[in-house]
Amino acid sequence: YKRIIFLILNIIHLAKYMKVRLMFISVALCSLISIFGATLEDAKRVYNKGDYAKALPLFEEQYKKSPKNASVNHWLGVCRYKTGQLDKAEQNLAYAASKNVTESSYYLALIKFHKYEFGEAEAAIEKYKSALSRLKKAEPKYLEKLSTSIREASMMLDHVEKIVILDSITVDKDRFFKAYN
Numbered sequence: 001y002k003r004i005i006f007l008i009l010n011i012i013h014l015a016k017y018m019k020v021r022l023m024f025i026s027v028a029l030c031s032l033i034s035i036f037g038a039t040l041e042d043a044k045r046v047y048n049k050g051d052y053a054k055a056l057p058l059f060e061e062q063y064k065k066s067p068k069n070a071s072v073n074h075w076l077g078v079c080r081y082k083t084g085q086l087d088k089a090e091q092n093l094a095y096a097a098s099k100n101v102t103e104s105s106y107y108l109a110l111i112k113f114h115k116y117e118f119g120e121a122e123a124a125i126e127k128y129k130s131a132l133s134r135l136k137k138a139e140p141k142y143l144e145k146l147s148t149s150i151r152e153a154s155m156m157l158d159h160v161e162k163i164v165i166l167d168s169i170t171v172d173k174d175r176f177f178k179a180y181n
Contacts, residue, residue, distance in 0.1 A: 047075055052082035070099035078107055086111050104132040109146065125150065152173035
């Protein structure tokens with residue numbers, strides 16, 4: 001009888017242990033599911049706070065899951081732009097702009113401006129302006145400033161001449177400025 005009682009007590013003890021263990025496993029699984037399910041929401045929250053460096057790996061993970069999602073491409077592109085990865089950002093933002101994500105055209109114009117591709121920057125600005133008018137939204141004040149900067153930079157670049165030095169000599173400063181008009 002002692003052995004049977006001992007065996008029954010061990011089974012009861014193991015059953016309690018299994019319940020606790022089973023409960024721990026199910027809580028852990030639920031936690032993991034909620035962590036992985038909330039990744040996009042967490043990324044959006046971090047993005048909206050302006051912490052683009054922290055949001056970048058979260059959006060990269062979402063991009064791996066769905067590379068054809070235009071919104072994820074936009075958010076990833078902006079994060080890459082804000083962290084200085086212009087070439088990668090351009091790819092994501094160009095895709096998002098082709099899928100009519102309005103703000104992507106603005107960031108694409110900024111990238112084109114930084115890369116001295118002023119014609120494409122102007123085209124992106126025009127696309128952004130037309131999208132805003134279709135949505136019946138007012139143009140932000142910074143947009144006109146960017147348009148002006150693009151036009152001015154384009155005009156300046158048009159007037160740059162290539163200078164080639166054929167020969168060089170050392171000349172006294174006073175003599176140089178007398179000959180230089």
